[in-house]
Amino acid sequence: MSVHELTRPLTLEWPAESLGNLPLALEQLHHWAQITPLQTALRHKRQGQWYAWRWIDALRDVERLADGLRQQGFDEQSRLALSGAFEPNLLLLALAAQSVGAPVLTLADDLPLEALQQQLWRIRPTHGYVQSRQQARHWQSIQRLDFAQLLGPIDPAQHVQRWWRPTGDTALWSEEGTHWQGGLAVVLEQWLSSGHGLAFPESPASARRDRSEVAPTGLLLSPSRLQHLADDIESRLAPLGTWRRRLCDWAIAHPQSGLRRVLKNRVRRLLGFQRLAYIWQPLKTSAEPTWLAEFKRDIA
Structure with missing residues (x-):
């Protein structure tokens, strides 16, 4: 550096x-x-x-x-x-x-x-x-x-070389860089206006693991990075056309399903989103990936 x-x-x-x-x-x-x-x-x-x-x-x-x-x-x-x-x-x-x-x-x-x-x-x-x-x-x-x-x-x-998460601790999360157009202004404004802690992974390759350790309460990610997370979820689901995938799709489509809650909690833990309460997004967005839309519904 x-x-x-x-x-x-x-x-x-x-x-x-x-x-x-x-x-x-x-x-x-x-x-x-x-x-x-x-x-x-x-x-x-x-x-x-x-x-x-x-x-x-x-x-x-x-x-x-x-x-x-x-x-x-x-x-x-x-x-x-x-x-x-x-x-x-x-x-x-x-x-x-x-x-x-x-x-x-x-x-x-x-x-x-x-x-x-x-x-x-x-x-x-x-x-x-x-x-x-x-x-x-x-x-x-x-x-x-x-x-x-x-x-x-x-x-x-x-x-401080070691940190722990006290009760009620908030943590914004970013795994971006200067390739995100307008991103630096977003990150600085959200961090400084909220007074929340802001965490970064060691590298893009370790982002999911590091994110799980932090369990952030807020995401400061570009639309392309959010899509990357959606693709990550998709890659871990059963293949399209299989009965397990049809069961997943059915569960998500039925809000009262107990299986739906189980699936969503599993996905949250997988991505380190078990404490997620906020997702920054620009005012105008395209159609949201299904799982991220589900997380936003929970937050609302």
């Missing part, structure tokens, strides 16, 4: 976009750090172990990062480009850049080399943050800095 220095006129088109101004973001971060300083704000699994940031830790990290950016010549005239999976470092760095007054851009993290180089030529960021070492080689830079160097000296005890 690194920040590089990269300069020219700004031309934005997807897969690049501006985070835009989140006027209440820093105010909300200060609010939760003052009201609930010791409650968990962020969770992230790294190398098989969960790490947690309290609200006061998140605020302090943003302030340290802002100081580190200024020391590297980052100011209101700079432009920070972010590319990668959503996780604490990326979110905190975005907030730090906004606190300095500089625009924050995102670039899809799944671009082939040629498209990546074209986008970098168009958006001309002065600084870039990219998680993949392989991708980082293609972000031509003047200077390459580690995230830890920006953060500066920090007490390891501030980052």
Whole structure:
């Protein structure tokens, strides 16, 4: 993970976009750090172990990062480009850049080399943050800095290496990255406006397992990722045309069926949705997959 220095006129088109101004973001971060300083704000699994940031830790990290950016010549005239999976470092760095007054851009993290180089030529960021070492080689830079160097000296005890779930604990969940158009703004707004903890998996490959360990109460996922979850459910059902599949379909179609409740509870546990109470979705959506529509009905 690194920040590089990269300069020219700004031309934005997807897969690049501006985070835009989140006027209440820093105010909300200060609010939760003052009201609930010791409650968990962020969770992230790294190398098989969960790490947690309290609200006061998140605020302090943003302030340290802002100081580190200024020391590297980052100011209101700079432009920070972010590319990668959503996780604490990326979110905190975005907030730090906004606190300095500089625009924050995102670039899809799944671009082939040629498209990546074209986008970098168009958006001309002065600084870039990219998680993949392989991708980082293609972000031509003047200077390459580690995230830890920006953060500066920090007490390891501030980052809790083990966490448990107290009664009534809420946890938003995201397994997305900058490939989700508009996603970073959604995640920051939902997290900071609600004051709920926000958790991230170690990798896309481990998302279902890590999600089950967290058992989130809310999902912050793109329509395509929700469809992926629906496809995951579909792949685990009996094949179409079999009597077991007909029984499943019949159970879902009959709300009073005891079998329907059994099936839904089994699917919830399988996906880590046993505590699910909220699914973020845009105002306009296409037809919802059957199982997700069922979960939303339960929530309502």
